[in-house]
Structures are given as structure tokens and as C-alpha cells.
Amino acid sequence: MRQAIxxxxxxxxxxxxxxxGSSHKSIANHYRLGRSTVSNIIYATCDALYEALQPTYLAVPKGKEEWKKIAEGFVFY
Structure with missing residues (x-):
């Protein structure tokens, strides 16, 4: 049986x-893992990071007033 990563x-x-921005293949070679293993790790870890961080850092504004407040922070030319 293989050891867990x-x-x-x-x-x-x-x-x-x-x-x-390294390719999955070059990272696989660097860590001596299979390319598909590295791909699965990257996608799963990014999903986990998104799920954990999204509510705090990527929250969708609730209501018109929040959207307006955010829009006021941008300069339009």
C-alpha cells in the first residue's frame, strides 16, 4: 500500500x-510524483482554499447599498 501524501x-x-506557474508535469518531476497525482492535488487544494476563504475574502455584496458603496470606490473616466 502507498503512503498518503x-x-x-x-x-x-x-x-x-x-x-x-510551473506545469503539472515539471512539478511532478520535481516532487517525484505522477502528473495526474499532482493535478489532483492542485485542484483539490485550490478547491479547499476557495471554500475556506471565499466567505471572508470574496463575499458577494448583499443589497443595492453595498454594491453602490463598492462602486464609489472606483474612479470612472
Whole structure:
């Protein structure tokens, strides 16, 4: 049976991809893992990060007043 990949390694692989834009194949070679394994790790970790961070950092404004307040922060020419 294969050993499970540690969560810290999964995060490192994902951050490597996001920071450098490296291909899944080159990251797989770097960490000595299969390309499909690396792809699955990156997609799963990004999904988990989105689910955890979305409510706080990507919340959709509620109501017209919030939208207007946000729009006022932009300069239109």
C-alpha cells in the first residue's frame, strides 16, 4: 500500500504551481510524483482554499447599498 501524501506537501505543491506557474508535469518531476497525482492535488487544494476563504475574502455584496458603496470606490473616466 502507498503512503498518503502529507497535507503540508500538498500545500507546497499547490503554492509551487501558483507562485511559479510551473506545469503539472515539471512539478511532478520535481516532487517525484505522477502528473495526474499532482493535478489532483492542485485542484483539490485550490478547491479547499476557495471554500475556506471565499466567505471572508470574496463575499458577494448583499443589497443595492453595498454594491453602490463598492462602486464609489472606483474612479470612472
Amino acid at each position: 502529507e497535507p503540508t506537501l500538498k500545500l507546497a505543491i499547490t503554492l509551487h504551481h501558483l507562485a511559479e
